[in-house]
Amino acid sequence: MIARRLLLLGTASMFFMGTGWALQGHDxxxxxxxxxxxxxxxxxxxxxxxxxxxxxxxxxxxxxxKLEFDPQRGYLPSLLEHLGINVDSQVLVFSKTSTxxxxxxxxxxxxxxxxxxxxxGFVQNSxxxxxAALDPTQGMxxxxxxxxPSGAPSFSRQVMSCLQCHMxxxxxxxxxxxxxxxxxxxxxxxxxxxxxxxxxxxxxxRWGGWYVSGTLGGxxxxxxxxxxxxxxxxxxxxxxxxxxxxxxxxxxxxxxxDIVALMTLEHQTRMTNLILRIGWEARVAAEDGxxxxxxxxxxxxxxxxxxxxxFADEAPIPKRIEGDSTFTETFSQRGPRDAQGRSLRDFxxxxxxxxxxxxxxxxxxAFDSIPDIAREEVLRALYDVLTGVPTGVLTGKDASPKFAHxxxxxxxxxxxxxxxxxxxxxxxxKSSPGVQ
Numbered sequence: 001m002i003a004r005r006l007l008l009l010g011t012a013s014m015f016f017m018g019t020g021w022a023l024q025g026h027d028x029x030x031x032x033x034x035x036x037x038x039x040x041x042x043x044x045x046x047x048x049x050x051x052x053x054x055x056x057x058x059x060x061x062x063x064x065x066k067l068e069f070d071p072q073r074g075y076l077p078s079l080l081e082h083l084g085i086n087v088d089s090q091v092l093v094f095s096k097t098s099t100x101x102x103x104x105x106x107x108x109x110x111x112x113x114x115x116x117x118x119x120x121g122f123v124q125n126s127x128x129x130x131x132a133a134l135d136p137t138q139g140m141x142x143x144x145x146x147x148x149p150s151g152a153p154s155f156s157r158q159v160m161s162c163l164q165c166h167m168x169x170x171x172x173x174x175x176x177x178x179x180x181x182x183x184x185x186x187x188x189x190x191x192x193x194x195x196x197x198x199x200x201x202x203x204x205x206r207w208g209g210w211y212v213s214g215t216l217g218g219x220x221x222x223x224x225x226x227x228x229x230x231x232x233x234x235x236x237x238x239x240x241x242x243x244x245x246x247x248x249x250x251x252x253x254x255x256x257x258d259i260v261a262l263m264t265l266e267h268q269t270r271m272t273n274l275i276l277r278i279g280w281e282a283r284v285a286a287e288d289g290x291x292x293x294x295x296x297x298x299x300x301x302x303x304x305x306x307x308x309x310x311f312a313d314e315a316p317i318p319k320r321i322e323g324d325s326t327f328t329e330t331f332s333q334r335g336p337r338d339a340q341g342r343s344l345r346d347f348x349x350x351x352x353x354x355x356x357x358x359x360x361x362x363x364x365x366a367f368d369s370i371p372d373i374a375r376e377e378v379l380r381a382l383y384d385v386l387t388g389v390p391t392g393v394l395t396g397k398d399a400s401p402k403f404a405h406x407x408x409x410x411x412x413x414x415x416x417x418x419x420x421x422x423x424x425x426x427x428x429x430k431s432s433p434g435v436q
Contacts (some may be wrong), residue, residue, distance in 0.1 A: 042280060076120070091108055105187055114265055117133065130142075134366060137364040163212075177269040200315060206264065210257065212224060217319030224331075260324065263353055267359065275367050283371060310385060311358075312406075338416060343356075345360050
């Protein structure tokens with residue numbers, strides 16, 4: 001069974017997504033006060049974890065699954081396979097913004113692999129693999145897996161050493177994940193304070209401390225840049241050819257740090273945190289007998305999550321981008337697709353990240369696990385926006401200028417895709433008002 005060692009502050013642990021020692025959030029109007037993780041409605045430590053790593057551990061304990069050890073990369077390839085994570089999701093961070101900082105540098109970046117519900121971190125010469133897995137109600141659960149041969153490999157749950165940075169302002173004060181940007185020195189140590197990035201942040205401020213591969217059309221950004229170089233810490237559209245050979249690519253499962261994968265991960269981290277936050281607040285309100293008071297707060301939470309889900313605040317892509325791995329294709333293939341073959345996972349990459357502007361995380365178990373009082377309001381708000389173009393083409397309630405980026409065609413497409421692919425939508429989604 002999963003080892004229950006709860007490591008205290010200052011002990012060795014993982015530290016995901018390039019987050020920094022002084023990580024700051026990027027919310028203009030921050031309104032997410034701390035929630036005790038030992039609240040009776042949460043009990044983050046007391047309740048058994050229900051996440052992909054916990055599921056895999058149970059399978060291994062029962063003899064239904066077995067991790068195979070690779071002499072070169074340990075359990076990493078087998079772990080990715082068992083958790084359904086593609087190698088082409090690999091992104092590489094070289095800033096020393098991790099408790100494994102001594103092992104990380106521009107010559108030895110940390111690799112991160114991910115899907116919708118779990119992320120794996122790999123550091124050269126480290127004795128552990130890092131695992132962050134999404135429990136749909138509890139939030140991100142953090143583990144290490146000893147990366148040396150064992151007759152019975154097992155996940156060791158990490159708590160305080162991870163939550164000191166993975167449960168704070170940058171994660172909306174729930175156990176979450178962060179992608180961050182800083183300007184590293186030549187050895188990888190940060191020269192500036194790291195800040196959280198997501199799809200709202202202008203591209204020129206992103207990816208400090210990360211390798212960025214693919215075609216970026218000369219877009220200026222912080223990726224690959226080193227403090228002290230010209231350009232104030234920004235570089236022009238780097239790709240593998242532009243890197244030279246800063247690290248031994250054969251030490252990794254892929255030579256890429258795909259720009260499309262990195263941007264997808266940025267979107268997904270905050271989207272996950274928003275979903276978890278509204279769920280935590282709804283459960284705490286119900287447990288404390290404050291459902292009516294919560295309804296006043298709910299308007300804010302619904303506005304925050306719907307705004308982000310519909311990419312109303314997405315930073316524009318000024319020039320076409322293109323990844324250099326198969327991530328763009330394999331991510332889209334995960335579906336689901338509507339009767340016309342469209343998917344929320346289809347990319348645009350010319351002016352915005354996705355072709356159909358609604359987050360694919362609407363299909364996640366975490367979204368479906370939001371308590372009814374909150375989830376129903378989110379779905380109603382989404383419907384009102386999607387049917388709210390003030391042109392008479394669609395009939396609806398929400399024609400807010402905030403969503404002016406959504407064309408009539410965008411709204412119609414997203415509405416139709418959800419109707420075909422999202423089970424158990426409220427009845428009004430299937431009937432009028434709608435496309436006329």
